[in-house]
Amino acid sequence: MNYSIVFYIIGWILNFEAAFMALPTAVALIYRESEVWCFLATMAVCLMVGMILVRRKPKNQIFYVAESFVAVSLSWVLLSVMGAVPFVLSGYIPNPIDALFETVSGFTTTGASILSSVEQLPKCLLFWRSFTHWIGGMGVLVFLLSVLPMVGGSHMNLMKAESPGPIVSRLVPKVQMTAKLLYQIYLGMTILEAVILILGKMPIFDAITITVGTAGTGGFAIRNDSLASYTAFQKNVVTVFMILFGVNFNFYFFLLMRKIGQAFKMQEVRAYFLIIASAVGIITVNTVSLCGNALQAFQDAAFQVGSVITTTGYATVDFDKWPQLSRTIMVLLMFIGACAGSTGGGIKVSRVLILLKSVKKELKQYLHPSVVEKIKMDGKIVEHEVVRSTNVFMVAYVLIFAVSVLLISLDEYDLVTNFTAVTATFNNIGPGLALVGPTGNFGFFSNFSKLVLIFDMLAGRLEIFPLLLLFSRETWKRF
Template sequence: MNRRIVLYWVGRIVLLEAALLLMPLCVALVFREWNTALAFLLSALSSAVTGLILFFGSRPRTRQMFAREGFAIVSLAWVITALLGALPFVITRQIPHFIDAFFETVSGFTTTGASIVPDLSVLDHGILFWRSFTHWIGGMGILVFMMAFLPSRSDRPIHIARAEIPGPTMGKVMPRMQDTAKILYLIYIGMTLLEFILLMCGNLIPGGGMGPFDSIIHTFGTAGTGGFGVRATSLAEYSPYCQWVIAIFMLLFGVNFNLYFFLLVKRMGAALKSSELWLYLCTAFAATGIIAFNVRHLFGSVEETLRQSAFQVSSILTTTGFATTDFNGWPALSKSILLILMMMGSCAGSTAGGLKMSRVLILFKTIRNEIRHLLHPRSVTVSRVDGKKLDKETERGTLSYFAIYMLCFAVCFLLISVDGKSMETNISAVAACYNNIGPGFGEVGPASSYAHFSDFSKVVLSFAMLLGRLEIWPLLLSLAPSNWKK
């Protein structure tokens, strides 16, 4: 393991975080929150110092990088950015307990949106902005951000990108990783702006819009598929217009970004051929339909029933975690559907978490092949995805990912059961954190928070969030001591 190059990259990331911390600093200054501004300044400075020490202290002898260095860089960078990102919460004393602050920051960067703050009114604008800004950065990935905008002569950036961009395979749209990263980020920025403008347009309709600050916060939350808002009731108090806009944009941010690139370069065919996209959309519509039928007695009008079910489905399926109603009170069928959607997640190459639709698709195809193989033991089968042969490596990778996914789920579930809460709470809390959603059912429903868990459980859940965001392997491999040998 080339430890120096790992530290060098982590140093660069920490320096980048110092720069990013200046954004909420400006927000705090705009809202005249002097203490918060000072806290951000202090955090930025400590990040800068840490970054400089790592950056100049490492001085890599060679730029050689392999898969293991990529894994180590990604997991270390995420843990350290979360640790440093927690500083503003602690310094302002708005979340005085460090473990709580760490949980909140991890939840932000991993775009989970699970909060330990029961009453959001204690957070001021600067802190609220930072919380949601971490969603936006974490959604597309902080290392990908750096790759796109800070050129560096790295031999094999692919190893880093693959560890950070979710999905069973890494699809490049341009030959050079830097160009790919840049295009993904430009699409991301463009869609973020569009949503912000649409939310602001709501102000033109009587009783429709939300203020600029709320719009920014919710746009960040949607773009990163995160879910941090500004009110304890999430989006319930906003107008139907805003709820529809956010529901649709959540769905859009759950689509593989490569498809948007194909649309931009007018290769409609390639985009529409994606079976993952169809599975994703069909799942969304089917779930909305069933839930709407199931909860029809709870709401007054057809529009409201549709809106509530569509919003909740979109929010859970894309692993965002906004809510317009307390779905904790819904019938069991609807809740079970939502729990299954939590696990499925959205498309690979999007900002969402979960297993990813493409993996679900591959798993189904594997099962079908297996059935055929059992009936005709001598048959030779080849799975196809999007008309192309599915290679054995990807199939094997998906199967083993599913296995480790379930295993980690079980371990986390077991560990937080120590707290003695109900089964529903435990399962949904792990599912919601592990798949980067946020709210679950029972005591962690959309109307409550994670504050009542013990410190131990909070650490376990933070770890689960990181596992889910980085798709398990990078973090697990970096924990293995053998990986760090020289």
């Protein structure tokens, strides 16, 4: 294990976090908020530790899968710990575990909160909460690759360790250029949404915070009713962009390169939109009697389906009060999640497709044992390694999910609350049902349960294995 390169990467992550905190610091100065010192103090600590770790480049800059996974996991843990400091110093979230829960929820783009009222927070903390979504959406290590020249080793391993989905591919030959392209698309879409919302007469601060939450598919709102009190136009804009940010970013790359046929050939994207359309149609019909008219039912259904399948977590209605069919569909969407290569969470549509194709292949081989059947996606054969990793991922997913539900059940809350709390955090969604529904929060859980859910959020965002590697004795035996 090349630990020198791991600490070098962590050092740069802390330096970048200090740079990111310049924005909430500026917000505090603009609104003349006294909490500015909380960010300045945290920035100073990040820079001090970060500069110490990067003062000397490692002689051996080669990093393989193990180094990449450990670097990513430790970076996300430290990023969250330091990101929680301003909440504690300000006194608005004095419990360190609560502050860590809120920050991990931000960086992992989960959007689950322990706060019963967000409107009491100063604007600098509200901005930092939302901005953590944008930082974590595309990935801080991907950002590092896009701006920091690094030599040696396999940069693709670092990107694979952080990017969601079973398959991570280069858009162009160089990994650094791929990272830059991803962030250019990400930033461009972010600016576009913010401009449209501002033109739609949304206050500038609201437009920026909601946009960075949408882009990162996070869902931290700055009002207690989430997005319910905004205009129909503004909510429709957010609906569209939530769905767009849940699309595999390779799709946008192909469109920019004018490879229209290749873009729409992507099975995952087609399946993603089909799932959304089907869910919106069924829920619209199922809830029309509650809404009073079909148009309102459609708007509410489209917003909530887009919010849940992309794991954004914004809300305009309390879908926990919908009929059982609609609530069941929403829970299923929580598990499916968005596309691979997007900022969304969940199992991912591509994995669901691979699993379904695997079942189909197995059934066909029962009928025709001599037939050699290959699983294909977008006209290409899916490698056996990808199929194997998908199956192993699902085994680990089910085990962690079951153990998490079991552990938080010690708090003696009802099964729906416990089940959907783990569903909402492990899939990086935010709201669940019952006590953790759109109008509830996670503040009532014990510190132990919050730590379990913090682990789930990190494991869900990092797709389990990078985080599990930290608990392996083999990882540290040569430290």
